[in-house]
Structure formats: C-alpha cells, structure tokens
Amino acid sequence: MTATPPLGDAVGAADRLAAAVTAGIDAALDAAPAPPGDVDVGWVAALDATACPARFRGQGETGWGFPGWTPATAAGAVARSALDHHLHGPDPDCPPAPLEAVRDWMRTATSIGARGVAGWVAELRADGDGPALAATAAGAARWIAGFVRTLGWPLPERLALLNVARDDAPVARWSPRRGAPVRVRSGADARIGRIVGAGGHRLVVHRPVAGDDGQLRRRAAFEAAAGALVHRVAAAEVVVTTGDTGERVRVPVDEALLAAGGEMVVEVVRQRVRAVERGHDPADARPSPACRWCEVADGCGPGRDWLARAGRWRGGLPVLAPG
Numbered sequence: 001m002t003a004t005p006p007l008g009d010a011v012g013a014a015d016r017l018a019a020a021v022t023a024g025i026d027a028a029l030d031a032a033p034a035p036p037g038d039v040d041v042g043w044v045a046a047l048d049a050t051a052c053p054a055r056f057r058g059q060g061e062t063g064w065g066f067p068g069w070t071p072a073t074a075a076g077a078v079a080r081s082a083l084d085h086h087l088h089g090p091d092p093d094c095p096p097a098p099l100e101a102v103r104d105w106m107r108t109a110t111s112i113g114a115r116g117v118a119g120w121v122a123e124l125r126a127d128g129d130g131p132a133l134a135a136t137a138a139g140a141a142r143w144i145a146g147f148v149r150t151l152g153w154p155l156p157e158r159l160a161l162l163n164v165a166r167d168d169a170p171v172a173r174w175s176p177r178r179g180a181p182v183r184v185r186s187g188a189d190a191r192i193g194r195i196v197g198a199g200g201h202r203l204v205v206h207r208p209v210a211g212d213d214g215q216l217r218r219r220a221a222f223e224a225a226a227g228a229l230v231h232r233v234a235a236a237e238v239v240v241t242t243g244d245t246g247e248r249v250r251v252p253v254d255e256a257l258l259a260a261g262g263e264m265v266v267e268v269v270r271q272r273v274r275a276v277e278r279g280h281d282p283a284d285a286r287p288s289p290a291c292r293w294c295e296v297a298d299g300c301g302p303g304r305d306w307l308a309r310a311g312r313w314r315g316g317l318p319v320l321a322p323g
C-alpha cells in the first residue's frame with residue numbers, strides 16, 4: 001500500500017470509491033456462471049476472503065452467514081448498547097461501572113422480537129438462562145472497561161456509539177443499487193465528530209484483546225471503505241483501540257486505504273461467485289497461523305505442509321518436523 005496524500009475531498013473520495021466498488025461488483029456478478037445468492041459483506045467475511053480465499057470458499061453457506069448470538073459474539077453488541085444506554089440515561093457524565101451498566105441495559109431487553117442482540121438477550125431472560133446471561137455480561141463489561149480505558153473519561157466530544165440495539169438507530173448498510181444482491185455493512189463501534197461534507201470525523205474500532213498488526217491494518221482499511229460507502233463521506237482516520245494493552249492506533253484515511261478496503265469488498269463477491277463452481281481449492285490457499293484452526297486443513301496440502309514445519313503449534317501442542 002503506497003503512501004498517498006490525506007484526503008482533500010471527503011465526499012468526492014467516497015463517490016469515487018462507490019463507483020469503483022460498484023464496477024468491481026458488477027464485473028464479478030457478470031462473470032458468474034450462476035447467481036451466488038445474497039452476499040452480505042461485513043468485516044469478518046472481508047478479512048476471511050483476503051486471508052485465504054480457498055478457506056473462505058470452502059466454508060460454504062454455514063460459514064458465510066452470521067453464526068448466531070453466543071456470549072462471545074454478543075459481547076461487543078451488548079457492550080455498545082449498554083454504554084449507549086448509559087450515555088442517554090439520567091447521569092451521562094458519571095463514568096459507567098461496566099458490569100452495572102450492562103445489567104441496567106439487560107433489564108430493558110424484554111421484547112423477544114426486538115431488533116438485534118436485544119431480542120436474543122430477552123430470550124435468555126425469558127428462558128431464565130442465568131449462565132449465558134452472566135457470561136455475556138462479563139464479556140460486555142470487559143469490552144466497556146477497555147473502551148473507556150483507551151479513549152479516556154469523559155469520552156471524546158461528539159462521540160456516538162454505532163451498531164447499537166436502539167429502535168431509532170440508523171442501519172449502517174450500503175448496496176450498489178436498489179435490489180442488488182450485495183450489501184456492505186459497516187462494523188465500526190463508534191464515530192467521533194458529526195458527518196459533514198467537509199469530512200473530518202473519525203471511526204473507532206475497539207478490540208478487547210490485541211491481534212496482529214496486519215489484521216489491524218486490514219480491518220482499518222475495510223472500515224474506512226465501508227464507512228465511506230455507508231455515510232457517503234470518507235472519514236479522516238480510523239482509530240483502533242485495544243482494551244487489554246491500552247493501545248490506540250490512528251490510521252489516516254487516504255485514497256490508498258480506501259482503495260484497499262474497496263478491493264476487500266469486491267474480493268468477497270468474487271470469491272462467492274467462484275464458490276458456485278468450486279469450494280476449497282488449494283491452488284490459491286494462503287497458509288498462515290490461521291491454518292491451526294482451519295476446518296479444511298486436513299484436505300489442504302499447502303496448509304498441512306505449513307503446519308508440519310518444525311515449531312508450528314496445533315491443538316495446543318507443537319508440531320514436530322517428521323523424521
């Protein structure tokens with residue numbers, strides 16, 4: 001990714017990105033031997049398809065779709081909603097006690113058919129599933145503690161939580177055109193600053209625990225592009241925070257970052273189109289530490305070779321070189 005000057009025209013940059021992504025998606029769909037069905041492009045799919053196309057295609061419908069709510073997948077969504085609830089409550093200037101804030105919000109989740117994670121929490125409450133509620137609350141409280149730790153209290157001015165389970169919260173999605181089978185979802189956790197034509201706002205992505213730097217950069221690229229598509233204005237930067245280390249990494253948004261994120265979006269569509277004819281195919285397998293928990297590793301020569309090298313770990317144990 002070559003360095004380019006910062007954006008001077010945030011609306012124009014978003015328009016150019018939308019045109020390039022639309023052209024890429026149209027080209028991929030035009031080449032499809034059969035319609036790939038609905039393609040929902042979120043950050044998990046974008047990172048998966050970029051990391052190893054062979055594995056992404058091999059996952060099939062069950063792997064491409066949302067895996068469903070569990071205490072692990074719900075922690076961030078519950079945390080954002082709980083913190084949002086606190087910030088709209090009677091005492092928003094008081095720092096939140098993370099577990100209390102989560103419990104307060106969970107008490108409001110009483111409608112089983114409610115949107116998003118609120119409906120799932122309401123189901124747990126109706127079922128009296130205390131262990132699942134406790135596990136979810138613990139993960140969400142940890143998320144809030146890390147978020148506040150890295151961004152500081154009071155939170156930055158004009159910070160708004162995104163992707164929250166509130167009835168009047170906007171849905172952050174973009175499609176190339178009405179009725180298109182492709183939808184891109186922004187997964188940013190928060191926005192700092194209002195969205196205006198001049199740009200200047202920042203998007204925040206919070207990770208409870210640290211990950212590798214390459215993935216951080218790719219996630220920032222995807223969120224920069226998804227945010228520009230959804231809001232029609234490019235952000236000035238993506239801020240990636242990490243709860244356990246307290247890190248706060250600022251990734252400036254430029255044309256190169258937007259182009260990289262747009263390419264990740266198009267790559268998901270390309271791989272879904274290819275998956276109509278071929279699923280896992282080791283020809284474009286990209287071995288990496290992800291091979292350790294890959295579900296198709298047993299049938300993947302490049303992945304097996306990578307894992308068999310001395311010093312690799314699998315299943316909690318080092319894999320020794322044969323002979």
Ligand code: SF4
Nearest residue numbers: 052287291294300303
């Ligand atoms: S084993 Fe590794 S290289 Fe092979 S498909 Fe899985 S992630 Fe890709």
